[in-house]
Amino acid sequence: MTLYKQTALLLSLFLLIILTTVLVLNFQSVNRGVEERLYEDAKNTATSLSLSLGGANGDLSMMSTMINANFDSGNYRKIALVDVENNPLYERVTESDLVVVPKWFTKLVALRAPVAFANVSAGWSQVGILHIQSDSTYAYKQLYSILMDLLISFAIIAALSLAVLNLLLHAILRPLKEVQKQATAITKNEFIIQENIPYTKELSDVVLGMNNMVSKVKAMFDKGNEELKAHKELEYTDEDTQLRNRKYLIDRLPAYLKVDASYEGGVNMIVAFNGINEANERIGHQQVDKLFVAIAEIFRKSTRDINESIVARINGTEFSIFLPGYSESDAIKLAKSIQKSCFNAIDSAGLNQHETFVCIGIYEYNHKNSISELFSRSDNALAQAKFNNEHIHLEKTDTAVEVMGKVAWKQLINKAIEKSRFSFVSWAVVDIKNMKTVHHVLSINLILDKNSSYGYAQFMAPAIRSGLSCDIYKKIVTMLFNDSVSLLGASTYSLRLPQEYLQKQETYHEISELLRANASMLAFKLIIELPDRLVRQDSKNIREYIELFRRYSIDIGIFEFIGESEDYQYLKELRPSYIKAQSSYFLTQSDQSISSLRLITDSIGISLIAVGVSDMETLEMLREKGISIVQGKITETLELD
Amino acid sequence: MFKLKVLLILSLLFTNITHADEPYVEDSLLEKISNKYKIYAKKRFELLQETLDNVRYKSDLEKLEAVNDFFNEVRYSSDIKVYGKSDYWATPWEFLGKDRGDCEDYVISKYFALKYLEVDYKKLFFTYVRSTKFKEPHMVLTYFETPKSEPLVLDNYNRKIFPASQRKDLTPIYNFNGDILDEADKKNEKSHKKWDELKLNMQRKKI
Numbered sequence: 001m002t003l004y005k006q007t008a009l010l011l012s013l014f015l016l017i018i019l020t021t022v023l024v025l026n027f028q029s030v031n032r033g034v035e036e037r038l039y040e041d042a043k044n045t046a047t048s049l050s051l052s053l054g055g056a057n058g059d060l061s062m063m064s065t066m067i068n069a070n071f072d073s074g075n076y077r078k079i080a081l082v083d084v085e086n087n088p089l090y091e092r093v094t095e096s097d098l099v100v101v102p103k104w105f106t107k108l109v110a111l112r113a114p115v116a117f118a119n120v121s122a123g124w125s126q127v128g129i130l131h132i133q134s135d136s137t138y139a140y141k142q143l144y145s146i147l148m149d150l151l152i153s154f155a156i157i158a159a160l161s162l163a164v165l166n167l168l169l170h171a172i173l174r175p176l177k178e179v180q181k182q183a184t185a186i187t188k189n190e191f192i193i194q195e196n197i198p199y200t201k202e203l204s205d206v207v208l209g210m211n212n213m214v215s216k217v218k219a220m221f222d223k224g225n226e227e228l229k230a231h232k233e234l235e236y237t238d239e240d241t242q243l244r245n246r247k248y249l250i251d252r253l254p255a256y257l258k259v260d261a262s263y264e265g266g267v268n269m270i271v272a273f274n275g276i277n278e279a280n281e282r283i284g285h286q287q288v289d290k291l292f293v294a295i296a297e298i299f300r301k302s303t304r305d306i307n308e309s310i311v312a313r314i315n316g317t318e319f320s321i322f323l324p325g326y327s328e329s330d331a332i333k334l335a336k337s338i339q340k341s342c343f344n345a346i347d348s349a350g351l352n353q354h355e356t357f358v359c360i361g362i363y364e365y366n367h368k369n370s371i372s373e374l375f376s377r378s379d380n381a382l383a384q385a386k387f388n389n390e391h392i393h394l395e396k397t398d399t400a401v402e403v404m405g406k407v408a409w410k411q412l413i414n415k416a417i418e419k420s421r422f423s424f425v426s427w428a429v430v431d432i433k434n435m436k437t438v439h440h441v442l443s444i445n446l447i448l449d450k451n452s453s454y455g456y457a458q459f460m461a462p463a464i465r466s467g468l469s470c471d472i473y474k475k476i477v478t479m480l481f482n483d484s485v486s487l488l489g490a491s492t493y494s495l496r497l498p499q500e501y502l503q504k505q506e507t508y509h510e511i512s513e514l515l516r517a518n519a520s521m522l523a524f525k526l527i528i529e530l531p532d533r534l535v536r537q538d539s540k541n542i543r544e545y546i547e548l549f550r551r552y553s554i555d556i557g558i559f560e561f562i563g564e565s566e567d568y569q570y571l572k573e574l575r576p577s578y579i580k581a582q583s584s585y586f587l588t589q590s591d592q593s594i595s596s597l598r599l600i601t602d603s604i605g606i607s608l609i610a611v612g613v614s615d616m617e618t619l620e621m622l623r624e625k626g627i628s629i630v631q632g633k634i635t636e637t638l639e640l641d
Numbered sequence: 642m643f644k645l646k647v648l649l650i651l652s653l654l655f656t657n658i659t660h661a662d663e664p665y666v667e668d669s670l671l672e673k674i675s676n677k678y679k680i681y682a683k684k685r686f687e688l689l690q691e692t693l694d695n696v697r698y699k700s701d702l703e704k705l706e707a708v709n710d711f712f713n714e715v716r717y718s719s720d721i722k723v724y725g726k727s728d729y730w731a732t733p734w735e736f737l738g739k740d741r742g743d744c745e746d747y748v749i750s751k752y753f754a755l756k757y758l759e760v761d762y763k764k765l766f767f768t769y770v771r772s773t774k775f776k777e778p779h780m781v782l783t784y785f786e787t788p789k790s791e792p793l794v795l796d797n798y799n800r801k802i803f804p805a806s807q808r809k810d811l812t813p814i815y816n817f818n819g820d821i822l823d824e825a826d827k828k829n830e831k832s833h834k835k836w837d838e839l840k841l842n843m844q845r846k847k848i
């Protein structure tokens with residue numbers, strides 16, 4: 001319960017108790033006043049009537065007449081005359097019919113009309129004692145009317161007081177709301193500076209303290225951001241040509257060499273320069289460096305229009321042009337064009353084309369290749385290129401013998417989608433500091449029958465080839481939201497959504513409909529993992545997704561992070577729960593880079609998770625780098641608490 | 642049954658002895674009166690105590706005479722002179738302390754002295770009368786042997802006690818006994834304005 005509600009409740013209760021007490025006391029006072037009035041009236045009548053009765057000289061008939069005359073005036077409940085020995089001489093009693101007020105009121109208010117007494121004498125002799133009790137009917141009517149007036153007055157006062165109280169509390173606690181907003185923002189790793197410092201001393205101290213803290217965290221983030229950007233320049237860029245370097249290429253390759261890569265294959269081109277030593281001797285180092293800058297420009301221009309192409313200088317004389325989804329025929333055309341341009345550049349530099357020339361090895365890779373395989377095969381192609389006349393050689397990938405043909409896979413996957421023949425499997429992401437599972441990563445199997453199924457790695461490549469990967473994701477996302485109860489094993493699950501699926505036009509609408517209908521019934525906490533490549537674009541599309549997930553309290557994670565962004569402000573905006581990167585990424589980063597990354601992530605509460613950890617050696621190296629949350633085969637062998 | 646009777650007699654005896662030992666004006670109050678009204682006032686109260694002690698075991702009539710004679714020695718003075726008020730019912734301590742008062746003050750002092758002497762208070766009445774001689778309102782204390790018998794009049798004008806029929810100079814108007822009215826309605830603390838004031842002053846030991 002908020003402080004406002006607690007205070008409002010307490011003060012309202014206090015106010016109502018005070019008002020009720022005042023009301024009751026007021027009414028009791030009026031009640032006593034009325035009783036007193038009844039007595040005084042009775043007493044006055046008793047005295048005056050007793051004096052009158054004295055004039056009757058003890059004649060009972062005369063006295064009765066006098067009593068009747070008084071009684072019939074209607075304001076008495078009882079008039080009685082008793083003699084000196086307490087024997088009744090005469091009595092008149094009326095039964096009040098209290099129709100003037102509701103019955104509940106007469107039950108609630110026990111009005112006691114006191115009896116007044118007076119001595120009655122006749123000359124020197126004692127006649128007796130006169131008893132007079134006033135009629136309470138009128139008093140009841142008067143009291144009822146007073147009670148109604150009091151209730152109405154107090155109801156108005158209570159309503160006005162509560163309204164004023166509400167306004168006052170809002171005014172007093174408004175700064176506190178701002179403080180709360182700021183504190184909540186900090187909890188969510190959103191850092192806002194409160195411009196309006198509250199007047200109240202205590203609140204102003206809190207706001208100043210939080211502002212100070214937020215400023216420091218912002219400074220930390222900015223420092224980390226600047227440092228990481230600077231390190232990225234150093235670590236991923238070739239100083240001479242401003243092209244990407246070998247390290248960058250290696251960090252990027254895992255995103256293309258995986259079962260569910262966007263492209264099933266493509267081309268890696270190694271462009272090597274021969275006779276550089278001779279060139280150095282002939283025109284000097286500076287001119288050769290200029291030649292490389294010109295060559296780098298040729299590479300940039302040649303690949304500018306090729307989607308997702310990576311040009312990297314992998315050593316002093318060799319360049320890699322990595323072209324996902326590119327065909328061998330196009331690659332040969334491109335190689336020839338590059339070769340020609342390079343010859344021209346060499347010629348322009350005043351070098352001998354027979355002494356200094358370009359060889360291009362083209363390897364047509366497959367997404368199932370490993371990085372080392374890709375490099376060795378590319379090197380092999382380059383070696384071949386050096387020995388042929390054209391100095392260009394194409395090496396094709398080994399075509400694996402598929403058990404099932406493309407058509408058969410397509411049919412199988414289509415049927416699985418139609419019949420919902422997918423099942424979820426999961427594996428743990430472990431914090432090795434305290435040996436606890438952080439969350440579970442979801443994957444899917446394609447079920448063949450009761451005893452056999454295909455794993456994700458087996459069916460996803462054919463699915464991509466058949467253009468069915470988005471349909472599979474659509475199916476499993478639907479299954480996840482509609483049947484979340486079947487996954488009750490863990491409290492937190494993460495699901496990785498690929499770029500192709502997210503970028504599909506209808507996906508946003510489908511997911512938002514699913515969330516609208518099922519998010520409240522989700523039986524576990526869900527983290528949606530988005531690819532870093534997509535997130536850092538900061539497109540309208542991705543902002544909509546983030547907004548949507550936040551609305552339904554679904555956390556966001558980032559995967560395939562390699563820290564190649566120009567700026568890391570997007571992390572501050574997105575505030576993911578964690579960032580997942582290949583273990584090799586963390587291991588090849590310099591200590592300064594990791595430290596800068598940690599500065600950024602720690603300042604806004606993002607965890608770093610290394611994926612693909614398969615052996616203890618890697619685990620230990622990661623631990624040394626300060627990465628304590630891991631995902632991969634190793635987690636199966638860890639003994640968890 | 643016999644035991645019960647013995648117990649009853651013993652308790653009555655004890656009550657009487659206890660009461661007999663109690664002075665009409667307790668020592669502490671007497672001290673205060675002495676301080677306020679000087680030594681002669683104290684002497685008056687000691688004389689009153691002596692008078693009351695002398696008739697303690699006598700008949701009602703003897704008690705009436707002793708009390709009437711004693712208080713009739715006090716000088717008459719109007720309330721306006723003594724208290725600066727047109728009408729004031731003084732406590733017996735004020736009356737005897739100041740050694741002056743008006744007719745109501747005589748009646749009050751006589752009434753409480755007789756009550757002290759265990760004269761049944763139901764036999765005593767404050768009687769509002771009209772003095773035909775002075776043609777003014779007056780108050781006397783009346784004593785009724787029985788409720789229906791002719792009362793005796795204890796007056797401060799005529800110092801001797803006479804049956805009411807012999808007091809042609811007085812026209813009775815109204816008889817009043819606050820204690821009787823109080824007894825009739827024990828729940829209510831009020832019975833008669835002047836009587837209620839007097840009771841309060843007596844409780845506060847007003848001197």
